[in-house]
Amino acid sequence: MTNKKEDIDVKLIKHIQEGLPVTKTPYKDIGQALGMSEEEVIQRLQKLLESGKVRRLAASIAHRKIGINANAMCVWKVPKEQVDEVGEIMAGFEEVTHCYERPVYSDWEYNVFTMIHGYTDAECEAVIQAIKKKTGLNDYVILYSEKEFKKVGVRI
Amino acid sequence: MILCDTDRKILHRLQSNLPLVSRPFLALSKELDIDEDTIIERVKFMIEKGYVRRLAPIINTQAMGREATLAAMTVPEDRIEEVSVIINEYSGVSHNYLRKGRNTHIPYNMWFTMSARDDEELHCLLKEIEGRTGLTVRSLPTTKKFKIGVRFKIY
Numbered sequence: 001m002t003n004k005k006e007d008i009d010v011k012l013i014k015h016i017q018e019g020l021p022v023t024k025t026p027y028k029d030i031g032q033a034l035g036m037s038e039e040e041v042i043q044r045l046q047k048l049l050e051s052g053k054v055r056r057l058a059a060s061i062a063h064r065k066i067g068i069n070a071n072a073m074c075v076w077k078v079p080k081e082q083v084d085e086v087g088e089i090m091a092g093f094e095e096v097t098h099c100y101e102r103p104v105y106s107d108w109e110y111n112v113f114t115m116i117h118g119y120t121d122a123e124c125e126a127v128i129q130a131i132k133k134k135t136g137l138n139d140y141v142i143l144y145s146e147k148e149f150k151k152v153g154v155r156i
Numbered sequence: 157m158i159l160c161d162t163d164r165k166i167l168h169r170l171q172s173n174l175p176l177v178s179r180p181f182l183a184l185s186k187e188l189d190i191d192e193d194t195i196i197e198r199v200k201f202m203i204e205k206g207y208v209r210r211l212a213p214i215i216n217t218q219a220m221g222r223e224a225t226l227a228a229m230t231v232p233e234d235r236i237e238e239v240s241v242i243i244n245e246y247s248g249v250s251h252n253y254l255r256k257g258r259n260t261h262i263p264y265n266m267w268f269t270m271s272a273r274d275d276e277e278l279h280c281l282l283k284e285i286e287g288r289t290g291l292t293v294r295s296l297p298t299t300k301k302f303k304i305g306v307r308f309k310i311y
Contacts, residue, residue: 013215019211022193022199023257024181025178026174027176027180056171057173058173061167061171061208062209072258073267098303100295101300101301141257142258143255146255147254149268152250
């Protein structure tokens with residue numbers, strides 16, 4: 001964050017990262033608070049989305065509160081040469097919210113991580129069965145969250 | 157559960173981008189066939205009641221120049237609370253869970269995500285946690301992303 005443009009973007013994000021005003025004209029209201037025009041707020045947000053610095057301007061849902069109680073992290077042992085193909089297949093499932101490749105260690109051989117959210121454990125397990133069938137993979141561990149110590153959105 | 161069909165419809169749509177137009181909720185009202193005032197009122201209600209954590213930019217830490225990792229630790233049963241308190245102190249920690257392997261024993265039980273200004277700071281913070289807890293922190297940074305987008309099926 002060295003140039004002025006980025007400083008203003010950071011200021012904008014910091015101003016709205018706890019929540020946009022829920023009003024008829026939120027961008028105008030943000031602009032008023034920061035001393036910029038509605039057009040400038042919209043343009044800056046547009047650019048932040050295009051550059052990928054902001055993934056989405058969207059609602060973060062308290063998933064447990066609306067009944068999505070199961071949250072399974074399923075980790076898979078995938079041969080290196082199959083990672084790309086398998087990763088795409090896994091990502092194609094609606095219930096798979098995150099899918100990443102991560103490094104392995106001497107005591108950790110699971111290289112592909114999938115986060116699966118469902119209304120019940122059974123729903124998550126059905127997704128895992130479907131992934132197994134579609135990929136032919138059999139070496140995996142399901143890690144359910146036993147306790148949530150912290151969960152907050154990323155802030156800058 | 158006290159969310160009505162209207163709320164669910166709004167919630168489902170709001171997991172994707174809020175339109176970048178002068179009156180975004182008016183734009184949504186056309187898409188959803190719910191009037192603007194109702195949408196605003198229901199969104200406020202869902203935020204107030206905690207169904208929606210926030211309506212805000214979802215930041216890509218790496219694109220913002222930050223570094224992030226998933227860290228895993230093996231914490232003895234009788235130290236779980238104490239260690240979780242230490243980890244949660246760090247503002248770069250966004251998630252921290254106790255997890256157990258369902259079908260196979262796994263070596264780690266505490267899993268947290270941490271972001272920092274850069275690689276050096278990230279490394280330094282993880283080392284600091286090791287020092288404060290006397291336990292090893294295993295860092296599992298993403299090497300390839302296939303999907304990131306927490307949108308839930310609302311029904």
